[in-house]
Structures are given as C-alpha cells and as structure tokens.
Amino acid sequence: MDGSPLRELFTPDQILTAASVSGNNWAVGHHRYGAQYGDHLRNMIRKQAEACDALQSVFLMYSLGGGTGSGLGTRIASLLADEL
Numbered sequence: 001m002d003g004s005p006l007r008e009l010f011t012p013d014q015i016l017t018a019a020s021v022s023g024n025n026w027a028v029g030h031h032r033y034g035a036q037y038g039d040h041l042r043n044m045i046r047k048q049a050e051a052c053d054a055l056q057s058v059f060l061m062y063s064l065g066g067g068t069g070s071g072l073g074t075r076i077a078s079l080l081a082d083e084l
Contacts, residue, residue, distance in 0.1 A: 014044065029071025037072075042079050 007015070016037060049055050058080065062073025 014048065016041065016044065024065075024067035026066050026068070026071035029068035029073075030075045031071070033068065033072045034075030038075060038079055041076055042083070045076075045080065046083075 045058070049058070060073065060077055060080070062069050062076070
C-alpha cells in the first residue's frame with residue numbers, strides 16, 4: 001500500500017505495514033506477527049479509542065481463509081477481548 005492512492009484515506013499513525021513471506025500460514029500470523037506487533041497494535045487501537053467522544057463499537061476486518069491474515073486477526077481479537 002506504500003505507493004497506492006488509497007494510502008491517503010488513512011491517518012499515517014493508523015497504518016502498520018510489514019513484508020510477509022509466510023506462505024499463507026495461520027500460525028505465522030498468530031504467533032510470529034501477533035507476538036511481534038501485538039503490543040504496538042493494542043496501543044494503536046487504544047490511542048484511537050481514547051480519541052473518541054463516545055466509542056460504540058470496533059470493527060475488525062481480517063481474512064478468514066486460514067492464512068496469515070486470519071492468524072493475526074484472531075490474535076488482535078483476543079488482545080481486544082483481554083482489554084474488556
């Protein structure tokens with residue numbers, strides 16, 4: 001997304017990008033990237049939530065196909081559940 005015009009739709013501090021060579025592996029997304037970026041993602045989400053006047057919901061959209069995106073997505077979902 002670095003050269004994409006869609007990048008302009010997002011606030012730079014809400015974007016986390018990394019190169020992935022995991023080969024569509026759920027465990028790599030959940031354990032490797034989840035452990036590597038978990039605290040950073042939690043802080044990014046907390047910062048955005050604290051900036052809201054009346055937060056009513058959080059949308060988490062991720063791949064459900066069993067690859068890296070679904071592994072990282074389930075890790076983020078569990079991090080958010082732990083915050084409740």
